[in-house]
Amino acid sequence: MIRLLYPALRAGAFLTRLPAVPAAFAGPPVPLGRDAPAFPVVGLLVAAPSALLLYGVLQTGLSPLAASALAVLLLVALTGALHEDGLGDTADGLFGHADRSRALAIMKDSRVGTYGALALVGALLLRIALLADIAAGSALAAALALPAAGAASRGAMALLWAALPSADPGGLADRVGRPSPRAGRLAVLIGILLALVSTLPVFGTGAVLLPPFLAAVAWLLLSGVLRRRLGGQTGDTLGACQQVTELAWLLGLALLTA
Template sequence: MIAAYGAMRPDLALLRTLTFLSRLPPVSFAFRDGPHPLGADAPLFPLAGALIALPPALLLPLGTALGLAPLVAATLCVLSLVALTGALHEDGLGDTADGLFGHRATADALRIMKDSRVGTYGALALTGSLVLRIALLADLAAVRPGAAALALVAASAASRGWMAWLWSRLATADPGGLADSVGRPSAAAGRAGLVLGLAIAAALGLAVADVPGLVLPALLSALPVLWLARVLRRRLGGQTGDTLGAAQQLCEMALLLGFALVV
């Protein structure tokens, strides 16, 4: 199913997705056929998210094994992840907070979101995201460093699955913007991304909690995305690249919270 939506070459789709979602250098042969609609590769977002999160996640068990406090290891982990992604989703979270929480008209909200400057709402959202993720990972690492690493990889996969779903679910609110220009995924591609993301998260989550314990993280992962989808329909009439990044951040925080509550 995934191959069908990844231009029949899931390996190339994964390489293109890794290039878009991280600071990893592009692999030229993955783009040998010219420009490719990123939306067609959306089913592979979760796998790319898991691979991107894996090196930073390993800092949690490694750091604690070397004698670092869980808070220090978690801080290094989150900062490494931000550096590896180029703060792509954090930028979206900050811009979305500035645009939506100022209670401006749609046109003004979209204009604010395109402004490179960070306002009060954006600064608060970014601070909250960094602090909460570090605190939750430190809390998990204090009990089971390996489980903390798996929880981060699971959250990274599931959050990008929800991101693909939201992208396919809502029309663009910014014609010609980034999310619109790279090709919106089909409904089937969005569903495939979500299914893969949840499957990866469930498989990894079984090493963190038992089956009943996975229910809470799963529910918490859905709530912020469904809430955001409703807000975006009402306020903007659809999604933008920034709002997709915000969805990823909200979902990642929610999943980590869920795992912290059940471990």
């Protein structure tokens, strides 16, 4: 039975700062892309401690804004800012009007530029603000929103990885084994199902329509830009996809509580 958890344990070792479980890596190496359907499970589980922190802190009477900031910062720490790093690098590469080769070179640079800094600050502030809006109406709704958005956005990330060719052959996302189209579709389906199961009891039937719609629009816009500017995806753009679709999902949930 424990072997059924191995894909999530392997994916979690890559996507988070949580300790690796050696038993999950026993035997022949497994390409990370094959474990892509487990990405949403990792997204849900890594957000659980932040959800519990958010709910607990709100019970003390601390403001929704402060509680949301603490929860988001804990989540960033648990993931090692992996996806935030990708968002910053992608923003630096895409918003400088550089050609494809120059954009890819910029994205590989470890230094953070103006566009990257603005994207990181903007994304963090928006995530905190949206979560605080939800928390102002219901502590339970906010606590459930975090893992739901985490699961759905990691499914969207896996789908992007499978749907677009590598724009950087030999890069990290290429070396670890791109998922098959079937694995990408399965990942996004699992992500949506986990998100809906988490939020339907509190947000009602609106959770079936608005958050998935906004996340799909964000995904399509980002994938279109990546095809046009880079000719595909890289590891950094996968992180950017996770961040953008998570924000879109949270926006949908926040609108439902407005």
